[in-house]
Amino acid sequence: MNTNETQSDIWRWMPDQMSTFASNVDGLFYFILILCVIFFTLIVGAMVYFVVKFRRRTDQDETPLIKGNHTIEIIWSVIPGILLIAIFTWGFVDWMKLGTVPPNALDVRVEGYKWAWSFVYPEGIVSGELVVPVGKPVKLTMSSKDVLHSFYVAEFRIKRDVLPGRYTVQWFEATDTGEHWVQCTEYCGTSHSKMIAKVKVVSQEEYDEWISTGGGMGDDVPLADLGKMLYEQRGCVACHSLDGSKVVGPTFKGLYGVERKFTDGTSAVADDNYLKTAILAPNDTVVEGFSPVMPSFQGQLNDRQISALIEFIKSVSQ
């Protein structure tokens, strides 16, 4: 994103409107905001006026005995009451739209895990980026492999928790092409704040092209490049650095071909076979100084993708 543009853009309330919900939600948001400004001005204005006008002049000041006034008390109960019901109703109407998925929606399954998102398309493509066509409803059927997560795209005004052991559903229809961020909004541990993924809204033609090339991960992509895409999209990046710093898991820098010591006292050289096992059954042996927290990628990656990741690790090891 262009920094100059965003720097000047901080004194605003809602982000850009990029889904069919956004204008409705913003309408209610700004309606409430206007009410808030009016009521706040009345309350604080009256307060300041009274403090100035009725300030104590002498210690013998006498004040009238006013215990209440039914008329004014009814007015300031009924008028806010009506406004509160109006706000409730507006929020309720849009809530029902959020909860009603159009029948022609494109189905995408979302899996959340510590600390990445993966998106599974009906065609069998598994991607770390959510790529969707503009102007078409998209239904997300979401579940988690471990703890609670929450799927939030600010520009779409959608958010729903992602739970282990059950599916939650939400939908959106993007109104323009562009790139946004999915952010996890349910605290999920160490790298919660790195559990972000790109949403790419593209034209229908680009989308069809993307699907037909296997989500940009077709056989014509060189192994190390494919490995880099997988590293960035499938969550490796949240825990394994490339610059030697220790995050949650060991860094990939200088990893390939080096002897690894494990918590059970054994050791092994990090060759292709070791790396493959470490991806598919990561907690069988754990490197000293780390915890067995990595999820298994068994069934998540095909053989070519595993080879690609090993090639990538090899390429960044030097």
Added chain:
Amino acid sequence: MFLSQQRTNSAAADASGSEPSYLTAKRGLMSWLVTVDHKRIGLMYLVSVLFFFLVGGLFALAVRMELFSPAENYFSADTYNKLFTLHGAVMVFLVIIPSIPASLGNFFLPLMLGVKDVAFPKLNLLSFYIYVFGACFFLYTLVSGGLDTGWTFYTPYSSSSSETSVISSTFGAFVLGFSSILTGVNFIVTMHKMRAPGMTWTRMPLFLWSLYATSVIQVLATPVLAITLLLLIAERTLGIGIFDPAMGGDPVLYQHFFWFYSHPAVYIMILPGFGVISELITINSRKHIFGYKAVAISSVSIAVIGFLVWGHHMFVSGQSEFISVFFSFLTYAVGLPTAIKVFSWVATMYKGSITLTTPMWYALSFLFLFSIGGLTGLFLGALSVDVHLHDTYFVVAHFHYVMMGGTIIAFIGGIHHWWPKMTGKMYNSAMGNLGCFLTFVGFNVTFFSQFLMGSQGMPRRYYTYLEQYETLHVISTIGSQVLGLGLFVTLFCFIHSLMAGKKAGKNPWGGLSMEWETESPPIEHNFHGQPVCERGPYDYGK
């Protein structure tokens, strides 16, 4: 008969010269540790709560320092997660919940009722030691690896995933709950059974009404938290599947249990603040409270409806969408009595004789900050808008405006208000006003910027963040330092008063409620004999 005898005794005491105050009546450490005097217990609570306020505040400053830029500045991600968790847990369980009721409430409830002590003085001391015992578990948590679950302990992260001291901290919260319950029972019985002659329910100061409503919630809601935390401990230690789906449990069930307590707990936190503000505004405006009954009844109706809105924390959690609709509606229903209170406070100032003492500056700050906190709740109660704002910094800003801008500001204002009575000393009001001003400015800079970043989509509990939010985070961090400075000035003001403050008279602000009829500081048994209540607490005007 009994009454007249009491009067004779006190007359004898008066005749024999001045009776020693509760501070000097008995001496030595043991006289404090085993005291059953509600005033000493209140003071011990006050010191403990302020100590943990300092601890929680330092965590908050550390959190804000780390967020100065999206990069790793001072702490690792794991340390940061522990800092924000401990900030929240300490502030909620050890500071805000006990703050006003246990310290100012304990000290002033019997004084305002015109009686010698609470109904069960020994139980009162037990509450304090249970608080200390619970606090020890939190201190143990600090040194034994911390806690990284967030103060809400959401499952299954807390039950199956976190590697920190979840058990000691949840057990600490479990224990602290009993302290709350016992104090609540004590207050309810005291108000029902021990009012001075002439002290009818409608002559009770509104501070006491708010304590009454608070106590009812404490007694009814806290056991639910205790059970929930016990179930969580059972799941974590014994592997019984209650909340973790991997063991056949349901994580949303945990959230229902948790918020069934924790939403009413929000009112445990704010209602006593409302009570303090009612006292501060009337006394400094020399006016009868506007709509006494409306203000008193609104406390009770908030307490009742407050039990039925917990699901508004869970609109996007996966709970039934239809249930969410009811929770949204009831949320607006609970907003109305709160609005009525604010209007009544402002109306109380009309045609008053307003003096800007330090406590009044706090009351005015409260009206400003709490109005923002309350009004921004309107955004979060609306179903569709909450989907966007839920778990963003908008929520963080909202509850800080309510909890800190509301409760803590009322608490500090209340300490200033009753300081002369508690200590027998005045403080330097210029220094007090400076502390209030810096706190007010720092607070707004810290948290108003968070409304903006929240509505723009900045999620809470983030160690690092997208670059577009950096400027607002920088502003917020600078604000937090001004806020910290303001609070330290306030602390210095109190210490200065203890060391060099002028002697306070019986009634420095000209109050009409009964605590102002006794000495400053009060004698051990509060009053010389049994006082009789002959007027309402707000009968100022003519």
